[in-house]
Amino acid sequence: MYLTGYDISILRFTWGVIEDILNHSKSIKSFNIRVREPRDLDPGQFIMLWIPGLEEVPLSPSYYDGSLMRITVMKRGPTTEAIHRLRIGDRVFYRGPFGNGFKVSNKGRYLLVGGGYGASPIIYTAHKIREYGYEAMYVEGVKTESDALFIDEAKSLGLDTILVTEDGSSGIKGLVTDYIEEVINEYDYLLGCGPEGMLLKLLELCNRYGVECQLSFEAIVKCGVGICGSCELYNTGLLVCRDGPVFDSRILSRYLGGV
Amino acid sequence: MYLTGYDISILRFTWGVIEDILNHSKSIKSFNIRVREPRDLDPGQFIMLWIPGLEEVPLSPSYYDGSLMRITVMKRGPTTEAIHRLRIGDRVFYRGPFGNGFKVSNKGRYLLVGGGYGASPIIYTAHKIREYGYEAMYVEGVKTESDALFIDEAKSLGLDTILVTEDGSSGIKGLVTDYIEEVINEYDYLLGCGPEGMLLKLLELCNRYGVECQLSFEAIVKCGVGICGSCELYNTGLLVCRDGPVFDSRILSRYLGGV
Amino acid sequence: MDLRVRLGKLELRNPIILASGILGLSGSQLRRVGEYGFGGLTTKSYTIEARRGYDTPILAYVKCGLLNAVGLENPGYRELARVRESLKDVGIPIIVSIAGSKVDEFTTIASYVDELGFNAIELNLSCPHVEGMGLELGDDPNYVYKIVSGVSSIVSIPVYVKIGLHRDIMATVGKSLDGGAEGITAINTIRALAIDVYARKPVLSNVYGGLSGPAIHPIAVRIVYDIYREYGIPIIGVGGVSSWDDVIEFILAGASAVGVGTVIASKGLDVVREILDGIKTYMMDEGFKELSELIGYANK
């Protein structure tokens, strides 16, 4: 499975033009980008977005249809701040797609879990799952109501949709993982993306309840093609950029041990 | 038409093993070569045959079916002499095919004219013409009976076959071009390969009698891909290796003038 | 869309120049090549005496280009009179490439070239496969100065120095300019070797050859960029152009004109139009009216 063939030409930068900007909250924006070159991009795969003169950063698009790509970006440091300053009509450069995304080819009931901007690849996956016509529940965990990202979109896809807020300002109050524990038994597959703590807890739950999971991890990505070694997942030798960012429970259990 | 796209990987050497050797005369031998890699090769195209440690030389195969390639070689200088010393089981290296061969896609009556080892691409062309089921006459011109190369093969293809010997030791006595002048009127197309004098005379005849011709010319071939400039045809700027070696009457008349 | 560029004193209708050594052995070849739309033509490198060149194989296939060891085959500089004659009305600048081993060989040929009315001279100090008339000349900045100043002082047409991967490229360039060169042609092929794994021998009769084609392009771009940044002079960028974007890249790096060679082996001479069309589309899409605006742009 791992570190197998890749078409290196994904490393060539291409670009798109910002067509629309959505302000989700003060720290998260989405950008609809009309792309110049269609490149296949599965939900959960990532691109490296480059603003010439600044750095390139890994982002997992929250929607893609071959012509329109949406990215959902949280302001965190210099590059994401610069992205937030972009305007309609601006050109953005990117390369990819990199890595392995979520596999949704099996029929079954899917539990989709996004924490914060981690909901990006999850909502894109939700679109795919609806295309296939599988059953799924979409769960988004955020701090407070105003941070919610894709609740309406998930609903409009016809999915059972649950918002979990830490402060209870909307939806269910509490930690998303606590809610998941209540419902996990009803699902065959869990797909998750979000903060590290959430991911590790989800892995534990999936192991406990015997649910297959696929989780998207973050790390410092520099080369994107599995040669520089900067994106190692803990001390496993696994590379987020190439073996991941989405890892399945089988691999995670083998490499991370019993968590 | 000219100097258009080429797959440069024809410049990679491949090899074959000599399976059989035919001694036509004291100066001409044919070698049946079992090739390692099938590469399309039209009649009239040429390969560069290389004996590592010596030079590579251009040769127009006298037969090719994708697996068996026959070359017919006249001893002339150091490399062709070395080729004559090869034995069954020896490996020969070659690259190609290069250049443009004879075009035989039009229905019509073909007059095929080979002079000396120039009969090589002509007999290979004869095989193609028979595949297409067109009408053709095969004419071979040599000095004396013992120099004849492919007379039996042409007959066995069911073609009208004429041997012309300068000394009259067999077939028709005289110069092959004199014989051609007698019959040219009955044909739509003339394809010829042989000594320069013969080719220029054939061109003149074709112009005079309004017969379309395709003639294969020789020159010093070094690069084979139209960049070194060593194979220029007279002072025309035309390159034997790439625009030729087979040129049609339209081009020849335009560039060589009225001969 | 204005594709014209100034290359020092020369005005080119477009920046695409036939690189030296490709079909530049005779006037009739250059004449024919000229019909394909080039902005300028460079002849094969001419020497005092005619040279047969090396035995075949003179070309080796490698995965990203070609190796060649032609061995500076040419009919000797006196033939240039005939070359000039047949190029009388070709209408684009002709640059004559000169190779040699001693200063007086360069000056003898250069003054002849100047008299014949050619448009520029390119001094080939960088052939990587001919001992005594190649790379080692350009490796020695003092000798470079002697050759270039010798030539520049006696001719009225612009002089370009063609460089390769020399020991100290900037010193070679600096001394070329001190000697009176108007600009630099960069780069020549890079010394390399290919072994056939079945023959288990080097492919080229000369063993060593010069690597050209896409393989060397990023190295050539680096050198053009460095020279432009340091000296801001006219540069002919050469090396591994396989399509229009490589040309634009050279120009952004600082080249005023761009030579093409090896790509002709694969795409043929029609590549010129393909490149020019690509450049026009690019300029249109990106909103540039004059190609010359782009020269050195990436240095900003």
Next chain:
Amino acid sequence: MDLRVRLGKLELRNPIILASGILGLSGSQLRRVGEYGFGGLTTKSYTIEARRGYDTPILAYVKCGLLNAVGLENPGYRELARVRESLKDVGIPIIVSIAGSKVDEFTTIASYVDELGFNAIELNLSCPHVEGMGLELGDDPNYVYKIVSGVSSIVSIPVYVKIGLHRDIMATVGKSLDGGAEGITAINTIRALAIDVYARKPVLSNVYGGLSGPAIHPIAVRIVYDIYREYGIPIIGVGGVSSWDDVIEFILAGASAVGVGTVIASKGLDVVREILDGIKTYMMDEGFKELSELIGYANK
């Protein structure tokens, strides 16, 4: 079919070595890579202090390879103790690459490496994109001598010097051997530059990077051939291997072992098996029983 080769004092189960800088940042990475069938592994170049490396982009795509400017990112040489620990039972030789700018940096790290029980040292004197700790060290044969003799005199394990396109390669090699190096690793990446034609800026944050991949292979083969011919020493051939035939070509040129790097970006680590299978088929077809018979064969 015997794929074992002797690389000086080391015995390798096969000639394929992971080149320095590819997934060699941690013990866990090297451990994992070791499972794919390599004959030996080289670590990333370690320096005295930890280095963050350059900002992204650190890689640029070019038509025949990659440019990289990682900037010698590494956690500092003290981490090597942990690297050693996790590679205890990996069963294949581990070569530690060292970078630095002063003799005592090299000797400090080298003696630590020796103590830790690694199998060999590679002195990286040829990184083309880090000022003061790269190519310019190897460009100066006297400094090469100082570094190599400094290191060789205090360690018991073999020392290799990794070279690039230096001003006078043979002088660099000669002084390396005088200084006590057992052999040479050739070559590192070649300084190059890529400009994005739409961004109209150099792609790499560091502007310059090192060219690797198929582009540089024929140049690397030339250098290996030259070194073998002149000195007949153990050589690790590196540069542009993309399949088994490139490995055989290196070996025929004189390499005793062959490093692979960039190809891992495209084919992944499975490429090792693909290469070994290709070599076995070749040896079978061509009637060779021992791969070591082929070392330097093309020089005969």
